[in-house]
Amino acid sequence: MRALAPRVVEGLNGALHRLFAERPALHLLGEDVLDPYGGAFKVTRGLSTAHPDRVLTTPLSEAGITGVAAGLALSGDQVVVEMMFGDFAALAFDQLLNLVSKSVTMYGHRVPMPVVVRCPVGGGRGYGPTHSQSVQKHFVGIPNLSLYETTPFHDPYLLLSHALDHGPSVLFEDKVLYTRRSFTDGVVDEHLRYTVVGAAPGWAHVAPADGSPADVVLLCPGGVAHRAVEAAGLLRDRGIAVHLLVPGRLYPLDLDEVLPLIAGARLVAVAEESTEGGTWGAEVAAHVHRSCWQDLRAPVLMLSSADSIVPTAPHLEARVLLGAQRIAEEVAAAVGTVPGVVSDAVPDVVPGAVPDAAPEAEAVGVPVTAPKLNNNDETYVLLEWLVAEGERVAEGAPLVELETSKAVEEIAAPASGYVRASVAAGTEVPVGAVLAHLVPTAPAATAAPPAAPVPPAAQTAPAPAPAPVAERSRTRVLDRVQQGIAAVVTRAHREVPAAFAALEVGVDHAIERLRALSEETGGEIGLAEAVVKAVAAARPAFPTLFGTLVDERTVALADTADVAVTVDTGTGLYTPVLRDCANRSVEELADDLMDFRLKALRGEFTARELDGGTIGVSLNLEPGVLVVSPIVLWPQLCMVSVSGPIARVLPVDGAPVVTTVVTLGLAHDHRVVNGREAVAFLRAVADSLCDPHQLDDLLRVTPADHDHRD
Amino acid sequence: MDDCPGRWCPVGEPSPRGELVELVAAVLQVPVSDVGDDTGTATSAQWTSLRHLQIVAGVERTYGIRLTAGEARTCRSVRALREVLAEKGLTS
Numbered sequence: 044m045r046a047l048a049p050r051v052v053e054g055l056n057g058a059l060h061r062l063f064a065e066r067p068a069l070h071l072l073g074e075d076v077l078d079p080y081g082g083a084f085k086v087t088r089g090l091s092t093a094h095p096d097r098v099l100t101t102p103l104s105e106a107g108i109t110g111v112a113a114g115l116a117l118s119g120d121q122v123v124v125e126m127m128f129g130d131f132a133a134l135a136f137d138q139l140l141n142l143v144s145k146s147v148t149m150y151g152h153r154v155p156m157p158v159v160v161r162c163p164v165g166g167g168r169g170y171g172p173t174h175s176q177s178v179q180k181h182f183v184g185i186p187n188l189s190l191y192e193t194t195p196f197h198d199p200y201l202l203l204s205h206a207l208d209h210g211p212s213v214l215f216e217d218k219v220l221y222t223r224r225s226f227t228d229g230v231v232d233e234h235l236r237y238t239v240v241g242a243a244p245g246w247a248h249v250a251p252a253d254g255s256p257a258d259v260v261l262l263c264p265g266g267v268a269h270r271a272v273e274a275a276g277l278l279r280d281r282g283i284a285v286h287l288l289v290p291g292r293l294y295p296l297d298l299d300e301v302l303p304l305i306a307g308a309r310l311v312a313v314a315e316e317s318t319e320g321g322t323w324g325a326e327v328a329a330h331v332h333r334s335c336w337q338d339l340r341a342p343v344l345m346l347s348s349a350d351s352i353v354p355t356a357p358h359l360e361a362r363v364l365l366g367a368q369r370i371a372e373e374v375a376a377a378v379g380t381v382p383g384v385v386s387d388a389v390p391d392v393v394p395g396a397v398p399d400a401a402p403e404a405e406a407v408g409v410p411v412t413a414p415k416l417n418n419n420d421e422t423y424v425l426l427e428w429l430v431a432e433g434e435r436v437a438e439g440a441p442l443v444e445l446e447t448s449k450a451v452e453e454i455a456a457p458a459s460g461y462v463r464a465s466v467a468a469g470t471e472v473p474v475g476a477v478l479a480h481l482v483p484t485a486p487a488a489t490a491a492p493p494a495a496p497v498p499p500a501a502q503t504a505p506a507p508a509p510a511p512v513a514e515r516s517r518t519r520v521l522d523r524v525q526q527g528i529a530a531v532v533t534r535a536h537r538e539v540p541a542a543f544a545a546l547e548v549g550v551d552h553a554i555e556r557l558r559a560l561s562e563e564t565g566g567e568i569g570l571a572e573a574v575v576k577a578v579a580a581a582r583p584a585f586p587t588l589f590g591t592l593v594d595e596r597t598v599a600l601a602d603t604a605d606v607a608v609t610v611d612t613g614t615g616l617y618t619p620v621l622r623d624c625a626n627r628s629v630e631e632l633a634d635d636l637m638d639f640r641l642k643a644l645r646g647e648f649t650a651r652e653l654d655g656g657t658i659g660v661s662l663n664l665e666p667g668v669l670v671v672s673p674i675v676l677w678p679q680l681c682m683v684s685v686s687g688p689i690a691r692v693l694p695v696d697g698a699p700v701v702t703t704v705v706t707l708g709l710a711h712d713h714r715v716v717n718g719r720e721a722v723a724f725l726r727a728v729a730d731s732l733c734d735p736h737q738l739d740d741l742l743r744v745t746p747a748d749h750d751h752r753d
Numbered sequence: 754m755d756d757c758p759g760r761w762c763p764v765g766e767p768s769p770r771g772e773l774v775e776l777v778a779a780v781l782q783v784p785v786s787d788v789g790d791d792t793g794t795a796t797s798a799q800w801t802s803l804r805h806l807q808i809v810a811g812v813e814r815t816y817g818i819r820l821t822a823g824e825a826r827t828c829r830s831v832r833a834l835r836e837v838l839a840e841k842g843l844t845s
Contacts, residue, residue: 558795566826567794569802612806638822644810664802 051193052221055086058200059123062207063094066121069207071098072108073125083127084163084221105131109138112158113146113211121157121207128174129162129215133181140185143211147187156187156211159203165266165316166348166364167219171355177317177348179215179264183294183326190294190323193217194265195225196237196247197291205244205292215293217266217316231272234279237287241300244291248304251279256409257286259374260308262327265289267314273367274314274374281371282410282477283378293323298330306335310378312344314370319347344377346370379475408482409458413445415474416650419530420447422471424523425478429453430462433485443478448527449617450648454478461485524615535677543672544721545708548729550688553738554703560629560742568633570705571608571662574685575632576741577731578660579604579624585724588716589657591678598680598715607656607676608636609663612643618676619648620656629742661708663687670706680715683728684708773838776815777831780807793830800829808834816843 049057063069071090073082077100081088091098101108105126112122126132132139139160147156166175182190189212191202206212229236236252239245249272250257259278263271268289275285286308288301298305305311311331313324328343349363413423426444430436442456460481466472521529535541553573561568582589582604590598604625607618619639621632642648659682661673668687675682686706693702707728711721731737777792778785781799794800800808809825812818812834818841820828828834838844 561794561829566823567802567805567829571802612803612810633826634822637826640806641809641820641822641825644806666801 048224048227050222050224051195051199051216052084052086054199054225055193055203055216055221056088056090058198058203059087059090060093061200062123062203063090063097066207068119069097069121069123070112070115071123071125072101072112074101074103074108074127076100076125082125084216084218086161086216086221087125105134106138109135109158109160110142112160113138113143113156116143116156116158116210117146117154122159123203123207124158124160126160126162128170129164129178130173130176132160132162132178132213135160136181139182139188139211139213144185144188147211157207158211159206160211160213162213162215163218163221164215165217165219166353166360169355169357169360170218172352175353175360177215177266177315179293179315180317180320180322182213183321183323187211188213188294189292191215191244191292192264192266192290193220194247194268194289194291195220195223196239196249196268196289197244197265202244202291215264215266217264220266220269223269232276235272235275239291240304241297246291246297246301247287247289248301249275249287249289251284251286255284257304257308258284259310259312259378260286260288260305261312261314261370261374262288262290262305262324263314264293264316264323265291267316267365270365270367270370271314274370277367277371278374281375283375285374294326296326296330298327298334302331302334305331306338309340310344310374311335311339312346312370312374312377314346314365316348316365318350319345322347341377344374346373379473408460408463408480410477411442411454411457411479411481413472413474413476413478414454416445416447416452417449417654419449419527420474422473423447425466425468425470425472426451427468428462428464428479430456432462432464435459435461435485436481445472446523447650448523448530449615449653450650451646452650456481522615524617528616531676532674535674538677539675540713541675541710542713542718542721543708543710544718544725545670545706546722546725546729547691547704547706549693549702549704549733551703552735553732554688556735556738556742564630566630566633567637568629570664570685570688572629572633572636573732573738573741574662574683574707574728575606575608575621575624575636575660576629577728578658578683579606580731580741581724581727582625582658584727585720587720588681588711588724590680590715591657592680592712592715595714601657603657605655605657607659607679608639609659609661609673610636610639610643612640614643614646617643617648617653618656618659619643619652620654659683660685664705670708672708673710675710675712680712681721681724682710683725684710772815773812773831773834776811777808777834780804780811788831790832790835791830793833795829805829812838816841818843 071087076082076087076098077091078089108124112124115122143156143158147154164177179190182188189209191206191212192215193199206214226237229238231237231249234252235249237247237249240248261271271287275287278285313327315322315324324345328345331343346365348365351363353363354360423445426446428443429441436442436456438459439455441453443454445452445454458481460483462479463482464479466478557568557573586600587598589601589604593599603623606621606624608621610617610619621635624632656679659676659679661671661682661684663671663684664687666687670686671684673682673684688703688705691702691704692699707725709721709725731741774788775785778788781797781804783799809820813820816838824837828837
């Protein structure tokens with residue numbers, strides 16, 4: 044029978060005894076540290092009995108104790124200082140900031156400063172606002188001062204000796220952790236294993252025993268480790284594999300050693316008990332952002348306790364302090380916004396989409412999840428498995444088709460393996476849902492794939508939306524395309540304070556010229572293409588209209604005029620993007636526009652074709668359409684509209700003349716574009732269309748011509 | 754349109770293959786006798802851009818073919834449609 048692992052407080056006590064035995068120059072200073080009391084948390088129990096001349100009880104003066112420690116160290120001794128509570132380290136801050144840490148380098152040569160200030164920190168014991176704080180963040184970034192924290196994974200002796208040898212140091216000791224048993228032999232529980240990686244004191248890397256790669260990497264100090272382990276269990280139950288990284292030394296950051304582990308994750312989170320603001324976790328997040336930016340799929344999630352004092356009442360304290368449940372909930376919610384990670388933060392839409400209900404055995408292997416394919420849809424329809432259940436698929440090969448509200452996307456296998464599907468064709472699944480696992484060995488008997496809850500959708504037609512409530516005679520469920528439109532326009536209406544301006548422009552000459560051009564080229568070229576070209580040609584003079592709002596003060600300007608055009612052939616509204624319109628001929632644009640119209644008819648758009656517009660053009664050229672006020676396609680800033688040709692009698696040189704006109708409209712984000720600029724832009728577009736010379740220039744633009752003009 | 758919500762439906766169903774004129778007439782909503790080889794965007798006000806697409810879709814469905822964007826853009830008359838079909842080995 045294996046002996047119980049020591050509690051952390053026992054480990055610390057044993058470490059001090061060992062260090063005192065090994066280091067004759069070692070002293071310990073603190074309040075009430077002598078036996079029989081042995082310190083407020085009994086970390087020093089027995090020490091004064093064994094070493095009465097080197098364990099000294101002191102008056103209640105943290106500044107005094109720390110100053111004496113610095114003097115001893117400068118005289119060649121080594122010192123462990125015990126703060127009764129870490130909160131009181133504030134009283135020693137001046138000594139630590141201005142004497143202990145500075146003495147290392149202020150004498151012209153590096154002076155050893157083997158001082159460790161031990162600080163019991165954290166809440167959870169009902170000690171109230173001034174005895175429960177996590178004060179680590181106040182010591183981060185002081186030159187020469189190293190910060191350590193006890194963990195259930197690191198040997199306290201190794202931590203203390205490392206802290207002494209790399210002092211001056213502060214060792215933070217979580218008070219609740221004192222009472223918990225250390226983990227030993229690489230085992231956390233039946234699901235998790237750990238190893239210590241990197242140079243001493245290293246990071247504890249806690250990972251699933253089944254070898255699952257990390258969906259989420261959660262970094263936390265030792266005091267939060269048990270809560271993180273519990274949260275990992277809660278997330279495991281939701282199908283999210285969590286790896287933990289727990290450092291022995293908080294600062295300086297030894298993060299480079301574990302960056303490969305972080306870079307492979309789909310979400311990185313940092314959890315700490317302190318209030319947010321200037322924390323160790325913020326340092327970690329900044330470093331991760333700086334070092335792994337290309338690999339991150341989302342910003343580092345930072346979790347802290349509530350912005351509050353730590354209440355004494357247990358039920359209030361529990362609400363303030365960061366707990367396992369909150370870690371799990373916030374990670375799960377964040378995961379729901381990250382491509383390729385399972386989440387139940389987005390509720391299942393129909394029975395049968397069972398990303399979280401897979402038995403544990405099925406979790407073995409590489410999960411295949413529904414990635415985030417656009418900004419509009421929270422769910423997709425699984426159209427078809429391209430590799431049958433139980434068959435082997437190679438990494439990168441097409442595995443499954445997902446239909447968004449506007450496109451069908453092939454999802455490639457993230458790894459090689461045998462397909463074990465969790466979701467049947469025809470099922471509507473939330474973003475992040477586990478669709479299948481790719482297992483390393485062929486199943487003994489091929490199980491039938493899950494039954495489809497709805498009939499498989501036709502590949503060339505928008506799938507019917509599953510009706511959560513039976514359709515009644517007076518209701519109608521919007522199809523998926525219209526649901527996607529609803530999401531886009533709702534967001535635009537909510538987020539874009541749009542204004543609208545309109546201008547009438549005569550197009551007789553343009554129509555005549557386009558008709559001639561159509562005859563010359565043998566292919567139809569109409570006002571739609573001309574308007575798109577005119578809009579694109581205005582970008583150099585009106586760059587702000589071709590941008591996106593980065594924050595309240597910054598607009599990211601586009602390098603090219605990529606124009607999203609409305610296409611509605613009766614199968615729903617699409618806004619595919621005509622790329623680089625200024626540098627391509629009107630014939631090329633006409634070909635692309637026709638291609639889009641055919642794809643709209645056939646329901647064959649890919650997500651890529653619908654993404655990335657820098658401005659929109661709403662084409663409404665049917666005769667009789669007076670004016671159209673479009674909705675800005677967030678995150679774009681502007682959308683042009685063009686109405687149908689209308690015959691008007693207008694005075695020309697004092698005589699009434701029948702003239703064909705269209706109305707150009709511009710919906711613009713008023714945070715960025717004001718009415719004056721909007722009208723000037725419309726005037727420029729109108730001039731390009733009605734001025735014969737400008738129109739000729741527009742219609743014969745070649746890349747070389749444009750470069751010259753631009 | 755109300756008969757096929759959310760989907761485009763041609764105005765009337767064209768006859769089986771070989772009936773290009775009937776298809777065009779149905780989409781343009783004109784008598785078959787008004788449709789000839791010269792009927793197209795240049796001669797018919799009814800041949801709008803939307804109906805052009807409907808004609809292309811009808812041709813694809815009736816003849817079991819797919820037109821490229823370039824073909825669809827240049828098929829601006831019944832004659833041009835016949836030529837494209839002929840290039841694909843189909844008679845109309």
